Amino acid sequence: xxxxxxxxxxxxxxxxxxxxAAEAATRYAAPAGTGSCxxxxxCSMDTAVTGAAIGDEVIITPGAYTISSTLFGPVEHxxxxxxxxxxxxxxxxxxxxxxxxxxxSRVADLNFxxxxxxxxxxxxxxxxxxxxxxxxxxxxxxxxxxxLNDGLVTLRDSTFLGGSGPAVLVNGAVAFGxxxxxxxxxxxxSRTAGGVGLEVTxxxxxxxxxxxxxxxxxxxxxxxxxxxxxxxARLVIGSSFVRTIANTGGLVTDLGDNSALDPLFVDxxxxxxxxxxxxxxxxxxxxxxxxxxDVDRDPRTLGGAQDAGADEFRPLPVATTGAAAAVxxxxxxxxxxxxxxxxxxxxxxxxxxxxxxxxxxxxRALAAGxxxxxxAAALEGLAxxxxxxxxxxxxxGGGTTNGADATLHTAAAPPVPAPGGGTVTAAALKITGVxxxxxxxxxxxxxxxxxxxxxKRGTRTVKTITRNVANGKGTIKLGKLAKGRYTVSVTATSxxxxxxxxxxxxx
Numbered sequence: 151x152x153x154x155x156x157x158x159x160x161x162x163x164x165x166x167x168x169x170x171a172a173e174a175a176t177r178y179a180a181p182a183g184t185g186s187c188x189x190x191x192x193c194s195m196d197t198a199v200t201g202a203a204i205g206d207e208v209i210i211t212p213g214a215y216t217i218s219s220t221l222f223g224p225v226e227h228x229x230x231x232x233x234x235x236x237x238x239x240x241x242x243x244x245x246x247x248x249x250x251x252x253x254x255s256r257v258a259d260l261n262f263x264x265x266x267x268x269x270x271x272x273x274x275x276x277x278x279x280x281x282x283x284x285x286x287x288x289x290x291x292x293x294x295x296x297x298l299n300d301g302l303v304t305l306r307d308s309t310f311l312g313g314s315g316p317a318v319l320v321n322g323a324v325a326f327g328x329x330x331x332x333x334x335x336x337x338x339x340s341r342t343a344g345g346v347g348l349e350v351t352x353x354x355x356x357x358x359x360x361x362x363x364x365x366x367x368x369x370x371x372x373x374x375x376x377x378x379x380x381x382x383a384r385l386v387i388g389s390s391f392v393r394t395i396a397n398t399g400g401l402v403t404d405l406g407d408n409s410a411l412d413p414l415f416v417d418x419x420x421x422x423x424x425x426x427x428x429x430x431x432x433x434x435x436x437x438x439x440x441x442x443x444d445v446d447r448d449p450r451t452l453g454g455a456q457d458a459g460a461d462e463f464r465p466l467p468v469a470t471t472g473a474a475a476a477v478x479x480x481x482x483x484x485x486x487x488x489x490x491x492x493x494x495x496x497x498x499x500x501x502x503x504x505x506x507x508x509x510x511x512x513x514r515a516l517a518a519g520x521x522x523x524x525x526a527a528a529l530e531g532l533a534x535x536x537x538x539x540x541x542x543x544x545x546x547g548g549g550t551t552n553g554a555d556a557t558l559h560t561a562a563a564p565p566v567p568a569p570g571g572g573t574v575t576a577a578a579l580k581i582t583g584v585x586x587x588x589x590x591x592x593x594x595x596x597x598x599x600x601x602x603x604x605x606k607r608g609t610r611t612v613k614t615i616t617r618n619v620a621n622g623k624g625t626i627k628l629g630k631l632a633k634g635r636y637t638v639s640v641t642a643t644s645x646x647x648x649x650x651x652x653x654x655x656x657x
Contacts, residue, residue: 174205181213212237223251232259246270255279262286277301288313300327309423309460312340316349322356336365337423337459352379362387364435366459376400389436431458452492464548465491471541471553479534479561486542489522495546499527531604534643535562579642586654589628599642606637631656
């Protein structure tokens, strides 16, 4: 990390989350669920959570949910999360508190939004719990997440956007025990006047502690507040982005490698805390942590190193146009190098007579590897003795990269034998009477020529045929074609002519 400032160096240990070892049932919730909470018969989220037993797994399937009164997790050791490989569920909270878990629980892959005009939180967590890949946003006056009791709560790979209250609240004065938080790869932001990203406050009888690593903490006047409050408050922070810490009697420990540079967000005011291009948080998390996925379930390392905060910036793919080979009168093979930098995607070759291109090869999949790979594609249906522009195009979740334009020149068509000997000069050619019956193409050519016949189904080329033909009427077999609607294009490649296109149906 680039800009470092020291606060106070003091060693501090952090306890680890210990998951429960219990045999669990799996319960499924759906937005309109009224069933038995089975996979084939999901129930409501309220029923799925409140009816759970110790150790149960509660899967929230994709869709929009609402919480209008506090939803209590009735027992410890619950695993409440979105469905793997599916869109993240959205949960709108209108009550003071939304989901409130008991201890030793996990909450993951959920998106909370609260509009409550109160000092509550859409997500409240008891001790010895894990929150990961969660987005929580407050549009009212509360906090995005609040800790409630003794025991370490790990907040990981998550974004928290606060209202006028702190985004993350670790406050012994309003808890039932001594709250203790570990924030790792967290983005905690408040953009409301007076709001802070993190508040660590001790109560008269209960202390508060927070350890922050590889995170981005941002407020308006201050990013973090630490208040002793009687029983004590402690902040330990390292490898994170934080500019100002207001400390009133608490203990602040600087583990080093912190940066005071301003993070750049896509739209923090509108709730989008993804990193904007050029943010100093990109590749700046310091030593790699235990995370394997970011808040969007992308790989935790996409660039040269892990990013600070909840999300990994999605880099543009690599796309380098290569050389052409095996060039004939109507076809060529072109090479390219493409790289996804950790994200799956696709690549294609665009080509045509000008830099407007107009044609492309079938898109092919790119695996989510980080290194560049060499690829090649065949270009077909080219005009003889002409320039062809081409470039590779790669697309991933990070966007689209167009490779540089390159050109090739197709070979000239050989002289066309004329009936009775000799060759045909390149006079203007007319092709008329083109029609298809069954799989036989008939035509009339005004002179001997070389014809290129391209058969397409929609935008996909299914067949390209080149034939030398004599003056006059003739037929060409198109070969086997599946049932469907096609378009045939007939063009002379040996001399000037206008292409003729005719639709036909193969019954």
